[in-house]
Amino acid sequence: MAETPAEAIAHDDVCPICHLLLFDPVRTRCNHILCASCMAQWADTTALSNIIPSRLDLNLSDFSPDYVAAIHAEANCPMCRTLTTASPDTTLKTALAQRYPLTYEERRVEELALRAAVAGSGHGTEGMVILIGNKHRIDRAAENRNTHDWTWFLRCSRPDLIEEVRVSLHDSFRPPQLTLRAPPFEVHRWGWGSFTVKANVVLKEPYSWITDGNSAATRNPVITLDWTLSFEGRGNQGRVRAKVRKILEDPHDDGRASPVAWPHMEADHV
Missing domain, CATH: 3.30.40.10 (Zinc/RING finger domain, C3HC4 (zinc finger))
Incomplete structure (x- = not known):
């Protein structure tokens, strides 16, 4: 033939x-x-x-x-x-x-x-899109100064890779620290003033965030995202495009990694 x-x-x-x-x-x-x-x-x-x-x-x-x-x-x-x-x-x-x-x-x-x-x-790179922001409305029926009804949220295109999201609120809230282990990753509260919500986003093993500051061979499962609550209109939200990669752990490593601080997200009206 x-x-x-x-x-x-x-x-x-x-x-x-x-x-x-x-x-x-x-x-x-x-x-x-x-x-x-x-x-x-x-x-x-x-x-x-x-x-x-x-x-x-x-x-x-x-x-x-x-x-x-x-x-x-x-x-x-x-x-x-x-x-x-x-x-x-x-x-x-x-x-x-x-x-x-x-x-x-x-x-x-x-x-x-x-x-x-x-x-x-174990070295494949994958992309992830993250939305972070807050919804907002004025509760005019509130009997005290807590007239701002807000919901902070973090959503991503690959929720299957997220182990948990550790959220830190202002110290005046009880409890001030929350751990969210499944989507939707949201926190709903009432308050009178804006503050910055800090979120540590933890990847499941063996994934690692890829950043300019960490070695390709070192697993870095945690990144930190800061979002300042917006009480303008219905709220604001921002977008981040990130990369993750599977990393094989070094048997001599203790597994602890310092969070990578990401800059504040640019906001846009919802």
């Missing part, structure tokens, strides 16, 4: 990183095109800030468990070194699959095998 002739791949359809046919192509803001997996690997090693506060422009219903860290994490472009992000180019993806059906299928099989190998190695 005669072998199927190899498909000739045009130069513009080759990834500049892996030098193979582009698969799940993403386009950077500086207009360079790479495989999603190549951009993910590059962003994982070159991102200047793995945690990016931003104005909220999505609803919880927009969250996807298939969020790809490389598409949303800022990194220096591997081609021109410009600080950028990348977005899926679905039009090009469809065109490549139609133009090179055999090669694109081979690339799909290769990518699936690669992802399985990375996931099994």
